[in-house]
Amino acid sequence: MSPNASDIRKSIEQNWKEYLSRYGNLFSSDSVSGSSPPSVFVGSYGYPKVGVGPMVPPIHGDTSLLDLPEKWLGKTLEDIVNFRLKLVRGIQNVSVEQPKGRYIESLQELAMSSNTPDSDIVFHKHTAPVTAIDGESAPFGPIGEIKTAKFSGMSTNQTIEKTYYDRDLRAEDAVVSLYNSGIEISKIQKCFSIGMFGKDRKLVPTRWSITATDDIISKNLVAEILDCPMIDICQVFTHEHLGNIFSVLLFPHRWIFEMEEAWYAEKGEIGFGADSEDASGIDHYPSIAGAYFAAKLGIAEYLKRKQRQAGVLILREIRPEYAVPVGVWQVREAIRAALSKTPILAETLESGLTMSCRNMSISKNEWLSKGTLMKMLKQKSIADYF
DSSP states (O other): OOOOHHHHHHHHHHHHHHHHHHHHHHHSSSEEEEEOOSOEEEOOTTTTEEEEEEEEOSOOSOOGGGGOGGGOTTOOHHHHHHHHHTOEEEEEEEETTOOOSHHHHHHHHHHHBSSOOEEEEEESSOOOOOOOOOSSSOOOOOEEEEEEEEEESOOBOHHHHHHHTOTTSOHHHHHHHHHHTTOOHHHHHHHHHTTOSSSSOOOOOHHHHHHHHHHHHHHHHHHHHTTSOBOSSEEEEEEEETTEEEEEEEESSSSEEEEEEEEEOGGGOEEEEEEEEBTTBOSSOOTTTHHHHHHHHHHHHHHHHHTOBOEEEEEEEEOTTOOSOOOTHHHHHHHHHHHTSOOEEESSHHHHHHHHTTTOSSOHHHHHHHOSHHHHHHTSOGGGTO
């Protein structure tokens, strides 16, 4: 029997308490010394004046894994939560309209770093450790208001530095340029957040910068595949991790994309969300939020590599085992992992849909009743799509 959400959260909390029993004095302190992954965070509370600062664990050495989602595939939920809880977050309240001054410049240098710089943070008051996990939001380690922050031993990524100093480059073009240069998406997101791109530079809350970066890159990739030939047969890809089941159905069609999500709400009820677009893009903010753009990015990358375009339906079943949300990065990485596998081929769209739902507890009819893509396709002749 699979563990329920409550049991998983209790296990995570117990592991965290054991960690605190060893290292708790490092978290209830007026200072922290360690190697930043490197990591910066821009909050959204109080916008347009928000808490901005570095994230630093009380550990020296190579700490990059603690904030590098591209390397987290295959890790357990407990592993990932513990990575996040070990990062002490320092903050100073800064206006998003004024990303200037020595403090912000030091954070921009940190975001550009290609190594894990030594970091010494002094707080106005003692930080307090996280003692409970609510299951509603991604967890954080302790938070403290920064009095002083010093970083040393930084090795600047030259590609990012060149983009940073190009004040004539639009923010969207900077994001795409760095992505095409092979810079990790999570790295680009941090630089975007700390106000390093564009002509009129501003700080962007981290949660917004993640979605914006995925949106910019995926939109650029889709534009490149619109002139590519269509795939010639239905393909089904699947992947499971962290209590999430993903099915990706590609079918012969010009670019059209829908993502549907189902989750278990209170009293055993099932909640649904769905959003879709055609070649003109999506005309509203998705009801499933950043997961939409993260998944779209993974799909667009794959089609760009294959030099093909396709109709796309993604189904995501969020099981109770996904007890603690850890961010939309896991959607992007799950789609990438699914598309790295050999697909199951289907002769018809109907059989492809059946295969897509085969390992899910949500029935095919339930999925079809919640989305709009298949309803729209049925209004056309089958010859329009194959």
